[in-house]
Amino acid sequence: MDFETVSPAEFGASLNGLGLNILVRDVAAEVRFLEEVFGMASHRVSRDFAIMCYGSQVFQLHGDHTYSANPLLGLLPEAPPRGAGIEIRLYDSDPDKAAEQAEAMGAHVLQAPTDKPHGLRETFILCENGYAWVASRVLTVEEQAAGG
Template identity: 65%
Template sequence: MDYETVSPADFGRALRGLGLNLLVRDVARSAAFLEAAFGMQAHRLSRDFAIVEYGGARFQLHGDHTYGANVLLGMLPEAGPRGGGIELRLYDSDPDAAAARAAAAGGQVLAPPRDKPHGLREAVILDPDGYAWLPSCPLSPEETPQ
C-alpha cells in the first residue's frame, strides 16, 4: 500500500488486528520527534493526521482538533502529560541512541537506559505530549541482571 496516495476510505478498510491512534496537540511536532528520536517514518503528514511506520508496524497520529465530535475529546487534558499508564514499547530500538537524541528532539528522558532483569536494556522517554516511549533491545543471558 502506498501510504502517500491511498485514500482515507481505502486505508481505513485495510486496517486489521490491533490499531493504535495517538491524539496529539501538534501532528507535525509529534511526527518530527518520532522521526528524530526513534527513526520512525511519517506518511501523509498534515496538520490533521499522519501514518507512522516503525519496524513493519504502522499507527496513526491525529490532531486534537480533528476529534471535535468524538466522545474522547472531553477526556483530553488541556495541559500536562497524556497516556498515563500506557507504555509504547519499541523492541528494536537502541535505547542509548534514542535517549541521546530525545532531548534535542523535544522529549524528556524519564529513565535513562538500564539493563533490566526481564532481559531488555531499555529507557523511558516522554514525547512532547507526555506519551511514554520505551526503546529497548535484548540482552544476552550473561548481560541480564539477576
C-alpha cells in the same frame, strides 16, 4: 500499499487486528520527534493526520482538532502529561541512541537506559504530548551474565 497515495477509505478498510491512534496537539511536531528519536517513517503528514511506520507496524496520529465530534476529546487533560497509564513500547530501538537523541531535542527522559531483569535494556521517554515511549532491545549474552 502506497501510503502516500492510498485514499482514506482504502486505508481505513485495510486496518485490522490491534490498532494504535495517538491524539496530539501538533502532528508535525510529534512526527519530527518520532522520526528523529526512533527513526520512524511518516506518510501523508498534514496538520490533521499522519501515518507512522515503525518497521512493519503502522499506526496513526491525529490532531486534537480532528476529534471535535469524538467523545474521547472531552477526556483529554488540558495540561500534560496526557498519556499517563500507557507505555508505547518499541522493541527494536536502541535505548541509548533514543535517549541521547531525545535529550538533544529537549524531550524528557524519565528513565535513563537501564538493563532490566526481564532481559531488556530500556529507556522511558516522554514526548511533548506526555506519552511514554519505551525504547528497548534484548540484552546480549554478556549483559545478561553481568546481571542485567
